Amino acid sequence: MPSKIYCFHSFKFSVIYKQMLFLFVFLASGVIHSQNEETDQLIDKSYEEIKQFYLNVSEDSIALKEKIAAAYIAKAKKNNDSVNIARGYYYFSTMYGEPELGVAYADTIVQYTKNLQHKNFPATGYFLRGYWHNEVGEYRKALSDYLKGDSIAEQRGNKQQQSYNYRVIAILKDRAGSHSEALVMYKKILDSMETIKYEKNFDNADYLSIIYNTSNVYIKLKKNDSAKIYSRKGRTESIRIEDSSFYYNFVFLEGVIAYFSGREKKAFEGLETSLPHIDDYSKAIAYYYMGEIFKKQGREQNAFRYFKKTDSIAKSIDFSFTELRDAYEHIITYYEEKENFDQQLKYINKTLEIDSALSQSKELKLDLVKKYDTPLLLKKKQKAIDELSRKNKFGNTAIAGLVIVAVVLILLVFYFRLKQKIQKKNFEELLNNTETSKKVVEAKNSVHNIPPEVYKTISLNLEKFEKNNGFVKNLTLAELAKKLDTNTSYLSKVINEKEGKNFSQYLKTLRINYMVERLKTNKKTRSYTIKAIAKEAGFGTAQSFSKAFHQETGIYPSYFIKKLNDN
Incomplete structure (x- = not known):
């Protein structure tokens, strides 16, 4: 599974999307039955009765829920009813909270309904699979599934599916690097939210997240003045609705904007102020830009220290982002100058790993030719190995390196057998x-x-x-x-x-x-x-x-x- 790729905060659509998917899969009507009915009698009940029995079972009664869902599917298969087979597998997809199982069951839903002309299917299967891909950071796969689902929803005239899915696609387009397209979508969403933001049940967190993403996408498009307008708007709205946690997210964001505007002192102050209040993902980014500020000032030791902080946090939360590669380049150069070839080799390998992770997402199009691109890094890696071999009078280091490479290759080949x-x-x-x-x-x-x-x-x-x-x-x-x-x-x-x-x-x-x-x-x-x-x-x-x-x-x-x- 690839590391999650940084895209600042995205609006929280997990709960919203699960609720939306359930609405697409089932119609909410029917009689609620006692939980004491024997599950082996359920197959003789109507689909609506089985559904209501399932919904009334405690969330913690997983074994009973499995029996009810299995009964639902058995009834549907007996009747050769593809739509209700899919609805039964939806239960299994959302029952465990496990992405791997979720994807597998969503695949089954798509397979059973791909040839149907139903209003909700197979679009719901694609949406569900996209949801699970998104949960584990596989954004390219998620975007592909959401776009397939959206296309089917449009063909079937399902406006409700399209409306909910519009927000998700905006975020995934942003993550995939299509920032201009994402910006148009974010602003359209904001325009519609502005008209209802004072209503009683308005989702303020949703609203602040879209403002945040809009400001962030302006940064990516190198339009810092526009980014600042939206970050200030976000801070103002955070104060209005008394959301202190989101307030400091915008303070952090303004520190990044100040950095790209050439105001290093203000950038450092903003990033430092936000640190106690932001999550580890944002902290890793903050330390990176603080390191860059020291680097511009020629304070190489301080820059190195902050880049190492970035690396430490990123490693602890399994987090890859484009700037991390730049931090590794600085660390590699630092160790090269110190003739610490063990550490240099370690960070060259880390850079090669991050290249692999970043290359899996369209979002991460590297717009500059990196000083340590893959061919150069491979040459540097060999040079470091040779230097280690020269310094070791017995030459054991190079042999050990080759043995390690061989062992790694063997482990990769037999990975799935060894996993169990x-x-x-x-x-x-x-x-x-x-x-x-x-x-x-x-x-x-x-x-x-x-x-x-x-x-x-x-x-x-x-x-x-x-x-x-x-x-x-x-x-x-x-x-x-x-x-x-x-x-x-x-x-x-x-x-x-x-x-x-x-x-x-x-x-x-x-x-x-x-x-x-x-x-x-x-x-x-x-x-x-x-x-x-x-x-x-x-x-x-x-x-x-x-x-x-x-x-x-x-x-x-x-x-x-x-x-x-x-x-």
């Missing part, structure tokens, strides 16, 4: 360990600039916080600092000293450790959906929980639960 074996091993290790991972960091009684008694108090309060499972709640660094009666600077330093992690990584590890133990000891919890488990662990979405679980344990939660149940 690796997952099983990770499961067994996880089953036998009391915690998924705990970085051993030397304990200290104080940290630079923190009084010893304050350090001790914060440490004790953190232990109570962990013991009481306070981390499962939606919590920011500022909110936890307030609860512990300290400030964010002290709290962040203590966490970093004690755990060797930043605040976000600290919370993620606590939550995964907590849920691993729950799943191992509580059979009922294992019957919940991934979405419900994610929510209980403190994650916002099933996808973010699954990704975090995999990063911490090496396996996905669905596999872990299945193996626990098998045991």
Whole structure:
């Protein structure tokens, strides 16, 4: 799966699109039946009755939902009813919160309905598949599916599908590099939203996201004055609706605009101000531009330090973006000048990897000839390997490099065969360990600039916080600092000293450790959906929980639960 490619914040269409897809798939009418009916009798019920039974079952009763969905499909297959077969597979596609399964079931929906002349199908199958591709950052595939679905919706005269899909295609066009086309669409969406923004149920977050994307696309088109107009509009609207989190997203954006306008001092101030309030994706970008400012000032050591921060964050969240390649070029040159060929080779390989990731998206058209384009990098890589070989009097380094390359190639060839074996091993290790991972960091009684008694108090309060499972709640660094009666600077330093992690990584590890133990000891919890488990662990979405679980344990939660149940 490719790393996610940066496109600033996009408006939150996941929930909206799921609701829209359900509306396309089913008509909301019918009688609600008792959940105590035997599922083996459902096949004799009407489709509407089976649907209502499914909707009334608790989200956590995954096994029962599977039986009901299977009954729906069995009835449809018995009647040779392709539309209702597709509707049954829609249940399975959205039941688990797993993108891989979602794509597979969406494929099935398309196959069953591709030759139909139905108002909603097969367009809904393409939309659903596009949704899942988007969730894992496969934007080119997502855009292709949305455009196919939109074309079919237009042919069938389905205006509702087209209207909802218009926003999604605007974002994906932006991600695919078609910025001028995306701009026209964003402005058309904004014009329609301006007329209803004071209505009671208006989605303000949606509105701010479109303003953000409009400003961002102007940056990409090198129209900084227009970008500034929309970023200021976004800040003003954030104040009006009292959305402080989005306010600082616009402060961050204005820092980027100031950089491209040649106002480095203002850019640095804006980026630095936004840092405590923005997510890790934006932080990685902010540190990159702060590094570029130092580079322009000739302060190479400072630039190197900020580029390394960018690399560290990007690595921790599996995040690739075009500017990261520029940061790697600077790091490569730095290590080359220091004759640190091990590190130079490491970052040359990283650059080659990012080239591969970036090349998978139309969005990432590199508009300049890079100093370290792929052929040159391959030559530099060989030169670095040769230099390492020359310095090593026994010549073992070059041999080891060739062995590593051979091993990597073998691993790639047998990847799918080994995957199951690796997952099983990770499961067994996880089953036998009391915690998924705990970085051993030397304990200290104080940290630079923190009084010893304050350090001790914060440490004790953190232990109570962990013991009481306070981390499962939606919590920011500022909110936890307030609860512990300290400030964010002290709290962040203590966490970093004690755990060797930043605040976000600290919370993620606590939550995964907590849920691993729950799943191992509580059979009922294992019957919940991934979405419900994610929510209980403190994650916002099933996808973010699954990704975090995999990063911490090496396996996905669905596999872990299945193996626990098998045991």
